[in-house]
Amino acid sequence: MLEQDWIFGFLGGLMIGGGGVVYLLFNGRILGASGVLGGLADGTGWDTWKERASFIAGLVLLPFVLTFLWVRPDTHLSDNWAVLIGAGLLVGIGARLANGCTSGHGVCGISRLSFRGIAATAVYLLAGGISILVFRHLLGAI
Amino acid sequence: MRNLYALLAGALFGAGLFTSGMTDTTKVQGWLDLFGDWDPTLAFVLTGAILPMAVAWRVAARRKTSVLGSPLPGTPTSKLGWNLTLGSFLFGAGWGLAGLCPGPSMAALTYSGIGGLVFVAAMLIGMLLARFIKPYVARLDAPRKKNGLKDGYQTGRA
Numbered sequence: 001m002l003e004q005d006w007i008f009g010f011l012g013g014l015m016i017g018g019g020g021v022v023y024l025l026f027n028g029r030i031l032g033a034s035g036v037l038g039g040l041a042d043g044t045g046w047d048t049w050k051e052r053a054s055f056i057a058g059l060v061l062l063p064f065v066l067t068f069l070w071v072r073p074d075t076h077l078s079d080n081w082a083v084l085i086g087a088g089l090l091v092g093i094g095a096r097l098a099n100g101c102t103s104g105h106g107v108c109g110i111s112r113l114s115f116r117g118i119a120a121t122a123v124y125l126l127a128g129g130i131s132i133l134v135f136r137h138l139l140g141a142i
Numbered sequence: 143m144r145n146l147y148a149l150l151a152g153a154l155f156g157a158g159l160f161t162s163g164m165t166d167t168t169k170v171q172g173w174l175d176l177f178g179d180w181d182p183t184l185a186f187v188l189t190g191a192i193l194p195m196a197v198a199w200r201v202a203a204r205r206k207t208s209v210l211g212s213p214l215p216g217t218p219t220s221k222l223g224w225n226l227t228l229g230s231f232l233f234g235a236g237w238g239l240a241g242l243c244p245g246p247s248m249a250a251l252t253y254s255g256i257g258g259l260v261f262v263a264a265m266l267i268g269m270l271l272a273r274f275i276k277p278y279v280a281r282l283d284a285p286r287k288k289n290g291l292k293d294g295y296q297t298g299r300a
Contacts, residue, residue: 005163009183012162013190019155020191021198026147028208030215031155033245034269041269054145056248058152063160064252073160075254076168076241077261083239088247088261090236092268095244097229097276102243103155105230106188111195115220120230127234128174135239137177142239 020108027051032104033059034095042096078142094124143210156249162187165250167241174238224282229272 023031029051036052039045045052067073078084095101098120100109105124109117135141163169164187172181202214237243240261247254247262254261 005169005181005183006186009162009164009186010190012158012160012164013187013192014194015154015158015161016187017158017191017194017198019151019153019158020195022147022154023151024195024198024202024208024214025205026209027144027151028210028212028214031151033155033243033248037244037248037266038269038272041266042273043270044273051144051148054148055152055155058149058154059156059245059248060152060251062153062156063165063249066157066160067253072253073163073166073250075165075250075258077250077254077257078167078240079257081257081260084257084260085264087236087240087242088264089268089271090232090239091243091247091261092236092265092270093272093275094229094231094233094236094268096269096272097225097279098233099226099229101233101245102237103245107191107195109218110188111192112199112218114218116218116222116226119222120226123227123230124234124237125174127231128238129176131235131238132171132174133177136171136175142171 016103016107017111020103020111023055024108030104030108032100032108034092034101035099035104038092038096041092080142083142098124144212147210155245158187158191159246159249162190165246165254169241170243170246171238171241223280225276225279228279 020031023029036055040049040052091101098105100117100120105117105120110121159165163183169181169183172179173184205214208214242261244265247258247265250258251262
C-alpha cells in the first residue's frame with residue numbers, strides 16, 4: 001500500500017508543479033504559498049490582493065470539493081493548541097524571514113537551481129528533522 | 143484574466159497537495175523522522191513538482207514577458223543572509239512540530255477542523271510579526287557603522 005502512496009505523491013506533485021507553471025508563465029510570478037498569504041497578512045501585497053485572493057480561493061476550495069467527490073482525508077493534526085500555535089508562529093515568521101517556504105524555495109527554487117532556494121531547503125529539512133528528533137523522540141511531546 | 147489564472151494555479155496547487163497526501167501531517171512528519179518509521183512519499187511529491195517547473199523555467203528564459211504580458215521574475219541572487227538561514231531554520235522547526243507548512247495548511251482548511259484554523263491564525267500572525275523582525279535580522283548581515291546604518295537596511299522594508 002505504501003507504494004500506492006508514492007504514485008499518488010508523484011501525481012499530486014505533477015499537479016503542484018502544474019500550478020507553479022500556470023502562475024509563472026501566465027501571471028509571471030513565482031508560486032509560493034507563504035508569499036501569496038504573507039503579502040496579505042503583513043500588508044505589503046495589498047495592491048495585488050485580487051490575484052492573491054483568487055489563488056487562495058482555488059487553493060482552499062478545490063480540496064473542499066474533492067472531499068465530497070473523492071475522500072475526506074484525515075490530517076492527523078495535533079489537538080494540542082500549544083503545539084499548533086507554536087508551530088504556526090514558527091512557520092509564519094520563518095517563511096517570511098526566509099522569503100519562501102516549501103513551495104517557493106523548494107519547488108520553484110530548486111527547479112531553477114537557485115542557490116538560495118537550495119540552501120533554504122537544506123536548512124529547513126535539517127531543522128524539520130531536528131524538530132522531530134527533539135519533540136518526538138527526546139521530549140515525547142508530539 | 144490574471145485573477146482567473148491565479149484561481150486556476152491555486153486550484154491545481156490545492157488539488158496536488160490533496161492528491162499527494164501532503165495535507166496528512168503524519169506523511170510530512172514521517173518524511174522528517176529519520177529515527178522512526180521513515181516515509182519517502184515527500185520525495186516523490188517534490189520530484190513530481192520540480193519536473194514541470196524545470197521545463198517552465200526553460201520556457202520563461204526564452205520569453206520577454208509572461209503570456210499575459212507581465213514581467214517575468216529576474217535572475218535570482220546567490221546571496222545568502224541571516225534572514226534566509228535563520229528564517230528557514232525557524233520554518234523547518236515549526237514544519238516538523240506540526241507537520242504543516244503554508245500550502246497544505248490552506249488546502250486542508252475546510253477539513254482540518256478547529257486545530258487547522260488555530261494553526262493558520264498563528265501562522266498569519268507570525269507572517270505579520272516577521273515584517274517587523276526582518277530589518278533587525280538583516281542588520282546581522284551588515285553591522286552598524288559608526289555613523290549610521292549601511293546601504294538600504296535603514297528603510298526597514300523587506
